[in-house]
Amino acid sequence: MRTMLDASRVRNPELFAKIVTPDKASEIILDGMNVGVSGFTPSGYPKKVTTALAEAISKGKQCRINLWTGASVGPEIEENLGVVNGIKSRMPYYAASNKSLKEGINSRRVDYIDQHLSHFAQQIDYGFYGNVDVAIIEVAAITKEGNLVLGSGVGNTPMLVKHAKHIIVEVNTTIPLSMEGMHDIYLCAKPPYRREIPIYHVGDRIGSPYVECGLDRIEYIVESDILDHVRTLTPPKPCQVKIAENLIDLLEHEQKMGRLPQDKLLPLQSGVGSIANAVLLGLDKSRFENLEMYSEILQDAVFTLIKNGKIAKASGCAFTPSSYVWKTYAENPDLYNKRIVLRPLDISNHPEVIRRLGVIALNTPIEFDIYGQANSSHIMGSSMMNGIGGSGDYMRNGYLTVFSTESTAKGGSISRIVPMVTHCDHTEHDTHVFITEQGIADIRGLAPTDRAKLIIEKCAHPDYRPMLLEYLRYVETHIKGHEPQDLQKVFNMAIRFQATGTMKLID
Numbered sequence: 001m002r003t004m005l006d007a008s009r010v011r012n013p014e015l016f017a018k019i020v021t022p023d024k025a026s027e028i029i030l031d032g033m034n035v036g037v038s039g040f041t042p043s044g045y046p047k048k049v050t051t052a053l054a055e056a057i058s059k060g061k062q063c064r065i066n067l068w069t070g071a072s073v074g075p076e077i078e079e080n081l082g083v084v085n086g087i088k089s090r091m092p093y094y095a096a097s098n099k100s101l102k103e104g105i106n107s108r109r110v111d112y113i114d115q116h117l118s119h120f121a122q123q124i125d126y127g128f129y130g131n132v133d134v135a136i137i138e139v140a141a142i143t144k145e146g147n148l149v150l151g152s153g154v155g156n157t158p159m160l161v162k163h164a165k166h167i168i169v170e171v172n173t174t175i176p177l178s179m180e181g182m183h184d185i186y187l188c189a190k191p192p193y194r195r196e197i198p199i200y201h202v203g204d205r206i207g208s209p210y211v212e213c214g215l216d217r218i219e220y221i222v223e224s225d226i227l228d229h230v231r232t233l234t235p236p237k238p239c240q241v242k243i244a245e246n247l248i249d250l251l252e253h254e255q256k257m258g259r260l261p262q263d264k265l266l267p268l269q270s271g272v273g274s275i276a277n278a279v280l281l282g283l284d285k286s287r288f289e290n291l292e293m294y295s296e297i298l299q300d301a302v303f304t305l306i307k308n309g310k311i312a313k314a315s316g317c318a319f320t321p322s323s324y325v326w327k328t329y330a331e332n333p334d335l336y337n338k339r340i341v342l343r344p345l346d347i348s349n350h351p352e353v354i355r356r357l358g359v360i361a362l363n364t365p366i367e368f369d370i371y372g373q374a375n376s377s378h379i380m381g382s383s384m385m386n387g388i389g390g391s392g393d394y395m396r397n398g399y400l401t402v403f404s405t406e407s408t409a410k411g412g413s414i415s416r417i418v419p420m421v422t423h424c425d426h427t428e429h430d431t432h433v434f435i436t437e438q439g440i441a442d443i444r445g446l447a448p449t450d451r452a453k454l455i456i457e458k459c460a461h462p463d464y465r466p467m468l469l470e471y472l473r474y475v476e477t478h479i480k481g482h483e484p485q486d487l488q489k490v491f492n493m494a495i496r497f498q499a500t501g502t503m504k505l506i507d
Contacts, residue, residue: 003223009171010221011144018221022052025168025220029053031063032088033133036124036160037077040070040318040345041095041272041297044153046136046170047076047226054080064088068124068132070155070317070345071117071296071389072097074229082110089113091129092120093387097231106383114377117296117390118349121159125190135164137211138224140175146215147208150183150342151175152228153318158185158211158344167217172224176326178333181209183342199353202267202292203313203341228321233300236278239437243275243404244282246435247362250442251288254400267294267315269354269394270301271363277301279362279404284310294359296348296390298340303328306339315341317348349393361398363391364405369421370452370468371483372428372443374403381422388425395430404435407461415464417455419471420490434459448483449476 003019010016026049029035039045057063067087072078072095081087082100092115096102104110115123123129137157141149150157151172161167186207188194198206236244254260265288270276280301283291290312293302298319305311307328319325319340329336347353354361365374366385379385395401403426405416416436428451434441439458443451449472456468475484 004173005171005221005223008177009141009173011142012146012215014215015142015146015218015221018218020220020222022048022222023056025049025222026053026056028166028168028219029063029065029134031065033065034068034130035065036068036132036135036156036164037073038070038137038150038153038155038157038160039073040153040155041072041320042074042230043228043297043318043321044138044151044155044157045069045073045077045228046138046168046224047074048170048222048224049136049168050077051080054084054086057081057084057086067091068120068129068156068160069093070153070157071095072386076226076229085109091115092117093389094384095386102384112384112387114384114387116349116388116392118346118351118393121156121344121346122188124156124159124163131165132160132163134166134168135160136168136170137161138170138172140172140177140179142169142171142218142221143210146213146218147210148213149177149180149210151179152321152342154183154185154342155317155345158187159346161211161213162187164217166219167213168220168222169218170222170224172226174225174227176329176333178337182337182340183209185209185211185344186347187344188346197347197350197353199347200356201313202294202315202357205341230320230322232322233277234274236274236281239406240275240278241282242437243406243435244279246437246440247279247402247404248282248286248288250402250433250435250440251360260400264288264290265292266358266360266399267292269293269295269359269361269398270297270299271391272297272299272389273364275364275405276362280305284308294348294354294357296345300324303336306336307332311339313341314339315343315348317343317345345390349390351393351397354394354397355399358399359394359397361394361401363395363403365403365416365426367416367418367421368403368405368434368455369418370455370472371448372431372434372451372455373421373424374426374431375421375423376425378423392426392430395426400433401431402433402435403431407436407438407459408464412461412463415461415468417460417464417468419468420485420487436460438462
């Protein structure tokens with residue numbers, strides 16, 4: 001078939017015979033198959049083959065797949081297949097931006113299995129979930145040997161390729177070939193032969209710049225020129241700027257107390273979203289220099305900080321390919337190629353490396369409670385908003401762990417600080433510090449009721465602080481136990497909120 005692909009993208013002449021239409025490639029995907037796709041939040045994911053599959057299902061093909069990824073991917077997969085009921089189950093992560101899949105999960109039409117992101121690749125390797133029947137991988141190029149040059153997202157791609165029975169490669173001509181060499185692909189051996197991961201500094205390279213595949217294992221090649229579908233991050237709001245200022249105050253205080261190195265900070269990790277991006281961006285105006293990041297996703301702020309000379313090295317499993325990022329990258333590719341390392345997800349989020357490097361973990365919850373539990377995934381305890389992602393990997397293993405968010409939501413009608421979270425993803429044992437625009441609550445070494453008093457005083461919005469204090473005084477007086485809660489009052493609060501849309505804590 002005719003193609004715009006050339007030897008710069010497909011470097012072995014034998015491979016040109018494998019170039020087919022997306023419709024042809026999608027024919028090998030059958031009902032009940034485990035289908036793994038490249039990509040991470042949403043970066044480096046395939047678009048053509050899944051769109052063709054969704055169209056075939058809409059015309060009568062009987063096919064519902066088990067979809068395996070790195071994290072959330074774009075609408076060409078989750079939305080297109082969600083609309084036609086083409087997804088039977090989903091692992092390990094999804095985000096609420098794809099509405100059809102969200103509705104399918106919360107109606108239980110789609111079986112969603114939420115997981116810590118560092119776990120999934122190794123559990124595929126262990127054979128816990130069966131075979132990878134088909135892997136669909138987006139690449140910038142295919143080498144002469146048949147190995148894969150990835151783009152902006154690595155995710156779980158190396159493990160999916162390792163175990164796939166059938167491999168479809170989408171060669172996306174919009175990915176800059178200058179990215180070749182940015183990746184560091186390393187696969188851990190299975191126990192009992194597993195060894196330490198030899199990453200001792202953020203920029204260490206321990207693997208290959210390519211995903212090993214081989215000419216014979218590539219079944220089909222599909223040409224693509226579709227950009228990743230990336231949500232635009234909003235400019236920081238004043239309250240988010242204040243959160244960033246509070247974080248900087250915390251880090252400076254930790255240095256003053258001798259709990260962080262004086263010459264430069266330990267590596268930073270940052271979660272996903274506008275708040276996380278705003279918090280990182282606040283470091284641009286700080287006195288900190290030669291910053292390093294060991295994270296999973298590198299958002300827009302990372303490119304700004306590299307451009308401005310603030311970040312010396314950044315390691316992740318993907319970067320967010322926004323129009324701003326591509327424009328910034330194109331201005332000086334060599335700068336970003338030298339500063340950034342992209343790794344497999346199970347390496348970027350590995351507890352061993354996070355602990356060794358002493359990562360400062362910065363994540364954003366939906367809500368947290370007065371005793372220090374945090375909810376990252378559910379609304380009102382039942383409806384899935386998004387998966388837990390990698391926050392647990394970092395919060396359980398970081399040197400210093402911080403949850404930061406605005407103190408209220410929905411224009412101030414909801415307090416994000418509550419007596420008891422409606423769903424607990426992170427226990428009181430996982431977090432050292434909570435930050436809102438109101439202040440900083442350092443709960444290290446505090447008993448439960450002391451934690452509660454500090455969180456209410458420092459983090460709760462003034463509109464809700466009296467109610468939270470009233471609740472705490474009540475349970476301290478009337479409820480016995482180490483961490484007193486009145487479940488009936490918490491339940492009544494939830495019912496009243498669902499009925500009125502306002503947060504009232506006490507009858």
